[in-house]
Amino acid sequence: MTRRAPRAAWVLCLLLSGTLCALWAVRPAAAQTVRGTLVEEGTDRPIPGAFVILENSAGRALSSSLTGSAGTWLLRAPAPGTYRLRADRIGYASFRSDSLVLGEEESATYRLAVAVAPIGLTELAVEGANSQCEVLGEEGLAVYKVWEEARKALAAIVWTGQQPYYRFDAVHYQRILDADGEPVSGAEYEEVRYFGRHPFRSIPTRDLILGGFVQQVSGAIQYYGPDA
DSSP states (O other): OOOOOOHHHHHHHHHHHHHHHHHHHTOOOOOEEEEEEEEETTTOOBOTTOEEEEEETTSOEEEEEEOOTTSEEEEEESSSEEEEEEEEOTTBOOEEOOOEEEOTTOEEEEEEEEOBOOOOOOOOOOOOSSSOOOOOHHHHHHHHHHHHHHHHHHHHHHHHHTSOOEEEEEEEEEOOBOTTSOBSSOOEEEEEEEEESSSOOOOOHHHHHHHOSEEEETTEEEEOOOOO
16 A cells, blocks of 8 residues: 655655755855975975965966975966966075966875075175166176065065954953062963964053053053054
C-alpha cells in the first residue's frame, strides 16, 4: 500500500529545497590565491617588511601585501589568468618573476629569493660653468637608484594606510600616590580592547597646549605623557 505524505510535508520539502538552491546560487566563488616566502639570496634568511605585488600581463598591480616576520605573504587574484610577481624592499634588488598561470580556484606556492643591493653614494660636487643644465649618464643613473629606493618605501606606506585598523588588546594599570610618592591604594588593572592605527592614545593636542602635561582633573592631579 502506498502512503502519501501530508500536503504540509511536501510544502516544507519544497521550501527547504528552494532555500538550498538559493544558498547554492549565492555561494561566493573561491578566489585564486598565491602564497609564498621571500628570502635573501645566498643566506635564505626571511625578509620582513617587503612589498610583494601581483601584476597582470600589462604590468598593472592587482593585489599587494607586506611580508611578515617570517617573510611570508599571501595574494589573491581576481580571476584565472596569467600574472607576474614583483617584490620590492629597500636595500634589495627589485624582483620580477616569470609569468605564472592560475587556473580557476587554484592555489599556488612560490619561494622568491632576492639579492642584497645596498645603495652607496659618493660625494657630490657642484660646479657652475654655464647656465645650461645637463644630466650625465652615470650621475643620472645614481640619482635614479636613490629615487627608486624612495619609491619602494612610499609605496609600502601608501598600502599600509589603506588597510583596516588594527585590533589592540591592552591592560590599563593605575596606581594612586600621595605627595610623597607613597601608594594610597592598591593598583587597579583593566583589560580593554579597541581598534585603531596606534597602540597608544592621548588627549587632544590643544588640551595639552592650554593645560600642560600636569593638570587638575576632578580635584586630583593628572599627569599626561607625550603621545606615543
